[in-house]
Amino acid sequence: MPVTVETPTEKWAGKVREITLGATAAEGGTRTSTVTVGGEGTMPFLHFEGETPHRPVVAIEIYDIAPQDWSPILMDYWGDVVNDVVAWAKKAVELGADAIALTLRGAHPEVNDRSPEDSARVVKDVLAAVGVPLIVYGPGAPDKDNEVLVAVAEATAGERLALGLCEQNNYRTIAAACMGSGHIAVARAPIDVNIQKQLNILISDMGLPLDRILMDPTTGALGYGLEYTYSVMERLRLAALQGDAMTQQPMICTAGHEAWRAKESKVGEGVPEAWGDWKERGIAWETVTATSLIEAGADILVMRHPEAVAIVKKTIDQLVAK
Amino acid sequence: MLIIGERIHIIAPRVRAAVDNRDAKAIQEMALQQVKAGAHVIDLNIGPARRTGIEVMPWIVETAQQVTDVELSLDTTNAAAVEAGLKVCKGRSMINSASAEANRFNAMVPLATQYNTDLIVLTMTEKGIPNEAAGRAEIAIDLLGRISEAGVPTERIYFDPLVLTVTSNQDAVIETVEAIRIFKQLSDPPPKTVVGLSNVSNGAPNENRPLINRVFMVMCMGAGLDAAIADPLDKELLEAVRTVATRDTSTPVKQLMVNLCDAVANMEELDPSLVDMKDPDQVAIYKTVQILQNKILYAHSYLRV
Numbered sequence: 001m002p003v004t005v006e007t008p009t010e011k012w013a014g015k016v017r018e019i020t021l022g023a024t025a026a027e028g029g030t031r032t033s034t035v036t037v038g039g040e041g042t043m044p045f046l047h048f049e050g051e052t053p054h055r056p057v058v059a060i061e062i063y064d065i066a067p068q069d070w071s072p073i074l075m076d077y078w079g080d081v082v083n084d085v086v087a088w089a090k091k092a093v094e095l096g097a098d099a100i101a102l103t104l105r106g107a108h109p110e111v112n113d114r115s116p117e118d119s120a121r122v123v124k125d126v127l128a129a130v131g132v133p134l135i136v137y138g139p140g141a142p143d144k145d146n147e148v149l150v151a152v153a154e155a156t157a158g159e160r161l162a163l164g165l166c167e168q169n170n171y172r173t174i175a176a177a178c179m180g181s182g183h184i185a186v187a188r189a190p191i192d193v194n195i196q197k198q199l200n201i202l203i204s205d206m207g208l209p210l211d212r213i214l215m216d217p218t219t220g221a222l223g224y225g226l227e228y229t230y231s232v233m234e235r236l237r238l239a240a241l242q243g244d245a246m247t248q249q250p251m252i253c254t255a256g257h258e259a260w261r262a263k264e265s266k267v268g269e270g271v272p273e274a275w276g277d278w279k280e281r282g283i284a285w286e287t288v289t290a291t292s293l294i295e296a297g298a299d300i301l302v303m304r305h306p307e308a309v310a311i312v313k314k315t316i317d318q319l320v321a322k
Numbered sequence: 323m324l325i326i327g328e329r330i331h332i333i334a335p336r337v338r339a340a341v342d343n344r345d346a347k348a349i350q351e352m353a354l355q356q357v358k359a360g361a362h363v364i365d366l367n368i369g370p371a372r373r374t375g376i377e378v379m380p381w382i383v384e385t386a387q388q389v390t391d392v393e394l395s396l397d398t399t400n401a402a403a404v405e406a407g408l409k410v411c412k413g414r415s416m417i418n419s420a421s422a423e424a425n426r427f428n429a430m431v432p433l434a435t436q437y438n439t440d441l442i443v444l445t446m447t448e449k450g451i452p453n454e455a456a457g458r459a460e461i462a463i464d465l466l467g468r469i470s471e472a473g474v475p476t477e478r479i480y481f482d483p484l485v486l487t488v489t490s491n492q493d494a495v496i497e498t499v500e501a502i503r504i505f506k507q508l509s510d511p512p513p514k515t516v517v518g519l520s521n522v523s524n525g526a527p528n529e530n531r532p533l534i535n536r537v538f539m540v541m542c543m544g545a546g547l548d549a550a551i552a553d554p555l556d557k558e559l560l561e562a563v564r565t566v567a568t569r570d571t572s573t574p575v576k577q578l579m580v581n582l583c584d585a586v587a588n589m590e591e592l593d594p595s596l597v598d599m600k601d602p603d604q605v606a607i608y609k610t611v612q613i614l615q616n617k618i619l620y621a622h623s624y625l626r627v
Contacts, residue, residue: 194489197621205626239619246627247619 009049014243015041016299017211018054019250021099021162021184022133028158028182032131035098037299038250043237044297047322055320056294058309059135059302060097061256062088064114064122065106071266073282074304085122086129093130095306096313101135102126107148108139116151123152127159135162135186135252135302138174146173153177162186162214162252168199175203178212186252188216191228193235193247200246214300215249221258222289229253233296253293256304259286283308291315323563324549326395326416327353327361328520330382332369341368341378346385353386361554363416364390366407367397375403383407393440395551401429408437416440418551419482420469422447422461427468435473442480442516443469445501451484453493455500458483462505466513480516480549481505488534488613489525492620495538498522499545499586506546516549517542519559522614527622536562537610540579543567544586575603582611 016038023029035057042050066082067075081088089100106112107119114122123136136152138145149163150173157180164186166174171187178185187203189196196215204210217236220229239247259265264275265282275281286308290301294316303309330337330352340348353364364386368378375398386394396407397418404417419442420430434441443465445451445458452458462481469479483501486494498517506512519542523534536559539550543566552559562579564570571577578597585592597608606625612618621627 194492194620194622197619198623201621201623201627205623235619242617244619246621 012241057098059099060092120155157181250299252300255290327356375400379407
């Protein structure tokens with residue numbers, strides 16, 4: 001006898017906010033394409049339950065100088081373009097980047113200490129070379145981050161960049177810069193749902209509209225805390241769907257940065273033979289980290305190896321197919 | 323509601339200094355201040371005091387009982403110190419605390435029988451504190467049998483389900499309230515229940531802590547709480563206790579506190595239509611209930627959202 005089983009679904013009170021990165025000429029910027037993320041009304045990819053109006057996107061991460069500490073696997077792949085940020089950006093777009101994540105590492109006081117003005121010029125050069133939206137990270141030294149990102153924000157007003165990182169102890173300057181120049185702030189909390197929500201509240205209290213705040217829950221790589229990130233993201237998404245207005249920000253995850261810090265991807269010598277081919281392993285490490293984060297609800301993945309990007313984008317195709 | 327005054331605690335610098343200098347006057351002032359404010363029991367927390375406990379506990383007990391005859395709670399993990407204190411204690415006394423950890427159980431339970439004391443019992447084992455109410459109840463069932471067998475009357479056993487902080491263990495807070503409810507159903511007559519109240523707001527901004535403590539107290543009262551280790555100088559807390567205990571509904575906020583207690587007692591949600599959303603005090607209470615019941619994710623600025 002045929003049995004009809006009704007698929008159990010949740011009726012959610014809330015949904016994730018939609019955020020658009022990049023502004024076209026008509027919108028006051030110069031982008032030829034923009035990216036809209038968020039809007040999910042269900043836990044990830046439960047198409048029978050709710051909408052996932054926008055697919056997760058992949059930003060490829062590039063530096064303004066040749067990276068000093070990247071895995072040889074990455075450096076071999078990219079080759080000479082790492083010495084020319086404009087060429088690197090173009091190549092990344094050719095290889096499928098939906099957006100470029102530009103880290104202004106050269107501005108770090110312990111690297112090249114590049115000035116805020118020169119750093120802003122680098123960002124302008126990249127904007128001129130590619131049409132996709134940009135995510136711009138400071139060098140990773142709080143005071144310099146502030147100086148550099150303020151200069152970048154002003155020089156690129158209206159482009160609707162995402163600027164980061166706003167952290168619990170250093171968010172005001174960057175959030176204010178975003179406010180004045182029409183940019184989006186990336187709010188990062190240390191794998192902590194309560195701090196993430198608090199940071200969102202603090203930034204929105206300053207007056208930055210909620211459709212201009214992305215949240216970065218801090219990524220742990222496969223084998224290095226990925227499961228903690230996963231459960232934090234799950235909790236944030238559940239809260240968002242339950243109607244908590246301060247957790248409804250789309251999530252951005254730095255999968256590449258974390259995955260390529262792991263010994264398994266970074267190091268090829270002095271590791272057990274059973275670990276197999278180094279290159280394959282590194283790409284797999286980034287791929288598995290990124291796809292797990294997509295399953296946890298990531299909206300934007302910042303990645304490094306184009307072969308991993310290709311696999312992840314294919315996975316996204318399958319996940320969004322109904 | 324039995325209020326056990328928490329202010330004589332070794333972590334407070336003033337208390338530490340008074341103990342180190344054997345400053346009897348300072349301890350007596352702190353004890354009297356709490357009694358006057360409405361404490362029924364004074365907790366004497368001297369820390370683990372491995373070396374000095376057997377001198378400090380009798381000293382602090384004698385110091386306190388020179389100025390007050392309220393019940394004293396001897397609060398340390400050092401059983402020799404507890405016994406030394408009980409030997410000199412003239413009035414009613416309480417041991418804080420035993421647990422299901424073998425060492426602590428074996429050391430404290432016989433003292434409670436021998437010296438005829440009240441006994442606070444933490445529902446934790448060597449493995450820690452179970453997150454869910456049922457896990458804590460399971461420990462309480464086992465302990466109730468064994469402690470009764472050892473000769474402590476049920477009505478002198480105070481089960482403490484252990485209060486975790488809303489700032490870092492948000493989902494465990496409501497489990498504590500549910501544990502109280504289950505503890506009260508374990509036997510007839512039921513054992514008593516106690517919480518270390520202020521811990522619920524540990525880590526929260528100071529300006530929010532009294533509100534969180536007070537709302538949590540009312541929720542615990544709804545579940546059947548008998549006693550709380552708390553700050554008797556927190557006037558609004560004691561007023562909330564009185565309000566609920568006497569069912570004082572003379573103001574809208576008091577009415578809301580009584581409604582909250584009733585909702586928890588009836589295992590119902592607090593009906594939002596009973597909250598005047600135009601009254602900031604009522605809204606703050608309602609938001610705090612939602613935080614404590616894990617309905618809304620905690621953030622330090624939760625009241626501003």
